[in-house]
Amino acid sequence: MISMDQYAYINRLKSVHPMEKCLLSGGMLLICLWNTSPLVHFGAIALMTFLVIAVAGIPGKTYVQYLLLPLVFLITGVGGVALTITKNSTLFLYGFAMGHWKIGISQQGLDQAVLVFLRAYASVTCLYFLAFTTPMTDMMWVLRKLRMPTVLVELAMMIYRFIFVLMETASMIYISQDCRLGYSSIKRSYTSLGQLASNLFVKAFCRAQELFTALTARGYTGRLDVLEENYYLSMKNMALIVLAQGIFMILALQ
Amino acid sequence: MTEYIIETKDLEFVYPDGTYALRKLTISIQKGKKIAIVGANGAGKTTLFLNLNGVYKPTGGKVYFEGKEMIYNKKDILALKRNIGIVFQDANAQLFSASVFQEVSFGPMNLGLPKEEVRKRVEDALAKTGIAHLKKKPIHFLSGGQKKRVSIADILAMDPKVIFLDEPTAFVDPKTSSELMAFFDVLNKEGKTIVLSTHDMDKVYPWADYVFVMKEGAVIAEGIPQDIFRDDEVLKRADLEKPWMIAAYEEIIKRKPYLSKEEVPKTKEALFQLMTK
Numbered sequence: 001m002i003s004m005d006q007y008a009y010i011n012r013l014k015s016v017h018p019m020e021k022c023l024l025s026g027g028m029l030l031i032c033l034w035n036t037s038p039l040v041h042f043g044a045i046a047l048m049t050f051l052v053i054a055v056a057g058i059p060g061k062t063y064v065q066y067l068l069l070p071l072v073f074l075i076t077g078v079g080g081v082a083l084t085i086t087k088n089s090t091l092f093l094y095g096f097a098m099g100h101w102k103i104g105i106s107q108q109g110l111d112q113a114v115l116v117f118l119r120a121y122a123s124v125t126c127l128y129f130l131a132f133t134t135p136m137t138d139m140m141w142v143l144r145k146l147r148m149p150t151v152l153v154e155l156a157m158m159i160y161r162f163i164f165v166l167m168e169t170a171s172m173i174y175i176s177q178d179c180r181l182g183y184s185s186i187k188r189s190y191t192s193l194g195q196l197a198s199n200l201f202v203k204a205f206c207r208a209q210e211l212f213t214a215l216t217a218r219g220y221t222g223r224l225d226v227l228e229e230n231y232y233l234s235m236k237n238m239a240l241i242v243l244a245q246g247i248f249m250i251l252a253l254q
Numbered sequence: 255m256t257e258y259i260i261e262t263k264d265l266e267f268v269y270p271d272g273t274y275a276l277r278k279l280t281i282s283i284q285k286g287k288k289i290a291i292v293g294a295n296g297a298g299k300t301t302l303f304l305n306l307n308g309v310y311k312p313t314g315g316k317v318y319f320e321g322k323e324m325i326y327n328k329k330d331i332l333a334l335k336r337n338i339g340i341v342f343q344d345a346n347a348q349l350f351s352a353s354v355f356q357e358v359s360f361g362p363m364n365l366g367l368p369k370e371e372v373r374k375r376v377e378d379a380l381a382k383t384g385i386a387h388l389k390k391k392p393i394h395f396l397s398g399g400q401k402k403r404v405s406i407a408d409i410l411a412m413d414p415k416v417i418f419l420d421e422p423t424a425f426v427d428p429k430t431s432s433e434l435m436a437f438f439d440v441l442n443k444e445g446k447t448i449v450l451s452t453h454d455m456d457k458v459y460p461w462a463d464y465v466f467v468m469k470e471g472a473v474i475a476e477g478i479p480q481d482i483f484r485d486d487e488v489l490k491r492a493d494l495e496k497p498w499m500i501a502a503y504e505e506i507i508k509r510k511p512y513l514s515k516e517e518v519p520k521t522k523e524a525l526f527q528l529m530t531k
Contacts, residue, residue, distance in 0.1 A: 009392055137353040137392060161352045164394035168346075210347035216309045217340045218412065219332070219364035226351060227359035227372045 004066065008135045011056040017231045018138035019145065024241045025130035031245060032122040035252040041118035043248060048125035056133050063128075070124050074117060082113035136160050141228055154224045165207065170200055259285040259320055259416055259447050260306060260338075266314030267298075267305050267471075275301040277471040278315070283416070288442050289449045290458045290479070293468035294493045299451040300343070302468075303418040308334035336365060339409035343420040345401035352392045354385070354404055361412040372411075379411040383437070399430040406434075410441075417441065419450040423457060435461055459483055459497035460520045467492045480518040499525055 008014070013021065032044050052058050084092075084106050095104020130139075140160075143153050173196050177183065182192035212220075260283040267276040275298045283289055291299050304310045306317065308324075308331035317324045319337065324330045339361075342348040351357040358379055362372040380386045383403040388396065396404065402422065409417055419438065423431035435457055442448050452458050458465070458479070465482045467475040475488040482488060483500045500518070502525060507514045510531075519525040 006395070009390075009395070135392065137351075137356070157351060161350055161393065165346055207347060210342075210344070211350055213304065213309055214340075214342050214348040215350060215360075217304070217307050217335065217342075218361040218408065219335045221364070224350070224360065225363040226356035227363060227369060227376065229355055 004131055005136065007058055007062070007132050011058060011133050013051075013056040013133040014135065016133070016237065017233050018134050018142050019231070020234065020237045020241060021130055021134050022139075022142050023238070024244075025126050027241065027245045028248070029123055029126040031248050031252065032119055032126060036115055036119075037252050038114070038118055040248055040252045041122040043251060044122040045118075045125050047244065048122075048129045052125075052129055052132050056129075058132050063132075066128060067121075067124070070120070074120055077120075078113045078117045081116050082109045084109045141231075144228070150223070157224070162204075162207070166200065166204060169203055169207075170196065173199060257285045258282045258318075261318040261321075262306070262315060263318075264315035265302075265305065265312050265317060267301055267310060268313045275471050276305065276312075279471065279473055281466055281473055281476070283447065283449060284464065285447055286442070286445060287447060287463045288438070288461060289447070289464050289466070290462035291449065291451045291466045291468060292453070292455065292458065292492070292494060293451075294453075296470075297468040297492075298471040299468060300420055301471075303340050303420060303449075303451075306334065307338045307340050307418065308332075336412070337414050338416045338418065339412055339414035340418045341406050341409050341420065341422060343422075343424055345398070345405040345425075348405045348408065349393050349401060352394065354380070354391055354393060354396075355389050357393065357404060358407045358411050361408055365412060375411045375413065376407075379407040382410060383407040399426045402426055402430070402434070406437075414446075416447040416449060419448065421452055422450055423452060423454050431457065455483065455495050455497045456499070459499060467494070469493075480520075484518070503528070 028044050028048070032041060035041075049063070052063055053060050082105050083103060085101055085103050087100060087102065092102065092104035092106055093110065095102050097103075140153055140157050143156065144150075177192045177196065181188070183189045215224075261281070263280050265276055265279040266274075268274055279298075279302065291302070293299055301310065305312050308326065311326045317326075319330075319334060324334065349357055351360065355376060358376045359372055362375045367375070377386070380389055383406050385400060385403045385407065388400060388404075393401065393404065402425075406419075406422075422434055422438075426434065431454075438448050438450065439461070450458070460479075462479050465477060465479050466473050467482060467488055469492045474491060475482060475485065483497050484504070486496075488494075489496055499520075499522070503519055506528060513528060513531060516528060516531070517524075519528055
């Protein structure tokens with residue numbers, strides 16, 4: 001399965017101005033969080049799904065698989081919201097008694113749960129749209145333009161790059177341990193995994209020093225200045241985004 | 255008159271933990287030449303590069319760049335870094351950015367060039383290394399050979415006079431490695447002094463104009479490759495293998511001693527020619 005990170009670089013919306021995508025995603029997210037109308041939430045889910053699958057060209061199957069990921073958290077969370085524990089059972093649609101206390105689902109709790117569920121899912125689709133269509137490197141650009149502190153952006157840049165180096169190193173250590181029967185029994189697996197984790201830390205430390213040397217050789221003096229690529233804002237896209245968000249605001253008011 | 259771009263005299267470098275990495279090392283690197291530095295692991299090749307580029311400050315001896323003594327103050331270090339670029343052995347340790355374009359722009363940005371100049375240099379460096387089509391790809395999608403090319407573009411974009419290549423053919427496939435060697439030739443023809451360290455004697459023998467042999471932080475021999483690689487004593491002391499071409503040549507002249515007046519072959523074709531004589 002190709003990961004979300006890879007789709008971000010190969011989807012059909014990749015070359016769209018990152019600020020436009022952020023505006024759409026962020027704007028819709030705010031609208032979804034502010035409003036309680038299920039119509040808005042369904043609308044947002046439909047719009048984002050349409051954009052991701054039909055416009056950006058992400059395979060539907062992959063998208064659904066990713067949508068299933070937050071489901072576990074949502075169901076447990078929403079379950080808690082729906083259930084009410086009280087001594088007064090008259091309001092319950094369905095409930096049972098436990099001693100003096102009654103546990104059940106009330107109309108109010110159910111409404112609340114549905115709202116939380118829809119709102120969360122609509123927000124997830126808004127963020128997925130951004131994650132599926134915008135490469136991390138473009139996001140850094142947006143963060144810079146939004147005047148995020150340089151230290152944070154540089155840190156994010158390094159972390160993003162070295163996640164992959166670290167994963168590669170970890171998988172190489174794992175394979176080399178596995179080749180020497182490091183995972184042949186549960187007890188050995190524990191030992192091997194412990195060694196993997198501790199050595200990964202040491203290796204990461206060495207890597208950091210090597211990187212520092214290599215950067216110094218190229219004139220590093222404490223600032224990671226790089227040249228940003230030029231992007232061109234499309235007025236048509238901006239107008240469409242504002243229009244869509246306007247429509248959603250009107251929907252919400254009704 | 256021969257012009258030397260880098261010279262060292264009794265250069266010494268001791269790591270903070272007391273390890274002697276360079277001992278009384280004296281070399282002279284001719285301008286515009288293809289220089290090879292050979293030696294076993296731990297002979298001090300990388301440390302030498304880092305000293306000459308100004309990342310490390312020598313603990314003893316003298317370094318001259320273009321005839322001027324370097325005292326390793328801020329100005330000198332800046333000049334060294336500007337004029338001498340190092341392509342590191344492990345591309346993964348050199349590449350820090352996730353985007354190829356940003357990665358290559360880092361060096362020229364540090365030179366304080368205007369943005370348009372930086373952009374031009376990045377585009378040129380990417381075109382030269384044959385990776386212009388990878389400009390928008392993230393680094394972690396690239397293969398080992400492609401990462402190597404990015405790490406070379408990193409340095410080319412800074413337009414140094416001397417390029418140090420630390421074992422450029424390690425970790426890459428034979429085809430890429432041959433392409434890279436040919437590419438270094440092109441760079442050399444454009445006037446760059448190329449210094450590379452390697453373990454691959456077969457590749458370096460026909461390529462280099464001049465060879466330094468290092469062992470335990472010192473230069474134990476230097477000369478043109480035809481002499482160095484025929485010196486069994488030196489090769490044995492430095493734990494190096496004889497290039498197959500030299501081995502074949504020596505076998506031929508052993509049987510036909512009258513051929514020993516002929517030039518030592520540097521290409522396969524020259525060797526085959528010699529066999530028919």
